[in-house]
Amino acid sequence: MDQQAIESYAINHTTDHSKLIKELISVSEENLEHIDMLSGRLVGRLLSLLVKISGAKRVLEVGTFTGYSALTMAEALPDDGELFTCEYNERYEDIARTFFEKSEAESKVTLVMGKALETIPTISGSFDFVFIDADKINYPNYYKMILPRLEQGGIMVIDNVFWSGEVLDSESDKGKAIDELNTIIRGDNAVEQVMLPVRDGVTVLRKK
Template structure:
């Protein structure tokens, strides 16, 4: 039985029915993502979206960085917690899909606080001199370990970092994985666990979120 076959749809419905509702704009975006994209499962979705919003609201960050925009669902969730003068920079390389997040960013009340860039995240991180209060990574898994190495210098004490899909359908349990993405995720989880500058916990939400805080 695979990692996802063990999930209980009835439990998911129960969890959603007993949590705060998502804003109407996110409901619309979620529906359009499933209608117009070939891999709608890549969207953060309801439960994870509410987690991102709660973390952002608790931090009330000035600067957020998101690596991997997709259709912008997680971006809008994170933006809910921004300070009044805060800003979220969200990066992606998929120009063909960029029209969709741009549409919803424009409609959002946070439009003036969202900086959407079509840019390689590694290039951005190497050239950026900014420090971020909150960073969320949900992008190409093969670069996860490299993203972490580049993110470290862009964090400060109290910064929170979240990596999505760190259980990778349960493939992280494979001792000698052949898939490069699995290798990279295992390397990431090992790097984080050994890094004394961070405290972390892997949350088994959906496909796993590695939740880090810089000491």
């Protein structure tokens, strides 16, 4: 089976983005070189569905980039939902803020600038949905920091859990850090999880 062709087939049979999110993707492509950081339609629509199915109201995202996954989740939240999204690179802040302001979901979104390990403790309260998608070397630290603040029955989604296959490569620092987290999750009786071979690997877990 041609993996690239079948991934394109899956994307083409997945609900399309909103008009605003299509515009955000075009502007990101025109202005930035690291567009592959954007998690894309398969992961984006998975997040959107999970937010809706779980009835989540309070979302934490680690890694905003230009706001693609943040807006996708914010659009899926109810009117009284809240989403906190953490980013430290000011280069991406302008595009993210521009699109948050253009969105009907604007009032639900708070962009938290600074290093996420330092800013997450400044956000009060617990979360019922978490998306981890930044700073791979610290993946185990984000899990340890955030899991105690995830509500019972809450969902955590972790992107890039394959890191292009480098989780199998003991020479890769990021691969080793992600593999460490994958191993922690496998042995953690507090959660139940599935590791999906979607794009670069996505773990979806529920806190028991």
